[in-house]
Amino acid sequence: MMALVASTVVCFVLWLLLTFNGKAWGNDEIIAGIIFSIIGGAITAKLVEKDYKPMSALRWLMFIAYLPRFFYEMAKANFDVAYRVITGKINPGIVKLKPGLKNNLSVTILANSITLTPGTLTVDVDEEKNLYIHWINVKDKFFEEDDEKCRCRYICSTFPDWARRLGE
């Protein structure tokens, strides 16, 4: 029930934003919006996780704080890939990473962040939530490092900590 209400509200807010044209909405628009968002909410309610709970205000603030850091890494990633496209210097390989995260949301955040940052692409995830990452420029230092936390630094800087704060 909670899932149905949550997804209906999200659908309705989306409807309001997408039909906004500078003037207040007419009654017919709002009624049509309610009908369609209940239909959309009923369809998507199954996709919401069973133990769903809304993100707290602190999490949202943390998420906003995460964005500038993320965009900085992303801009760096793009210049890195641009450099590799032009020079053709690559040294690819697939490496295993143990970020030690527990739930699906934090792993999703981490995997998507990794894909959008310097030269790394998440290929697979196993049952213990270890990530397999295709890395375009494998550094030898990565294998010499024993500590898992330091290993993560090479691939995704401090993203595992951010993902833990945001998702767990």
Place this chain on the structure above:
Amino acid sequence: MIWEIIYICLGIGIFFNLLASIGLIRFPDVYTRLHAGTKCTTFGGIFISLAVIIYGLWKWYDGDDAMISLSIHAFFAMLAILLTNPTGAHAIARAAHMSGVKPAKAVVDELEEVKND
């Protein structure tokens, strides 16, 4: 002034999309091509939508009410690009690895080692 900002955003966006297309041709296999095809198009797409958002907000501020919808739609397009691009790249890479495509010139493949155990 605002025109210049819009043109700079468009220029950056088009430059990175161009790099993505060059990367698709230059790189040797599906994984490295995905690197070019996802990161550069996401970054380029964000800047192109940013140009549209700025244009819409500017015209809206100038008194054309309907232009705000242009900004909102471009913003949602940006969010959709940002969320679906890495997910799609992950799906393609995983499918490629499961169907046995080996990463070209790879120095290490720890996923293959796990699969063989």
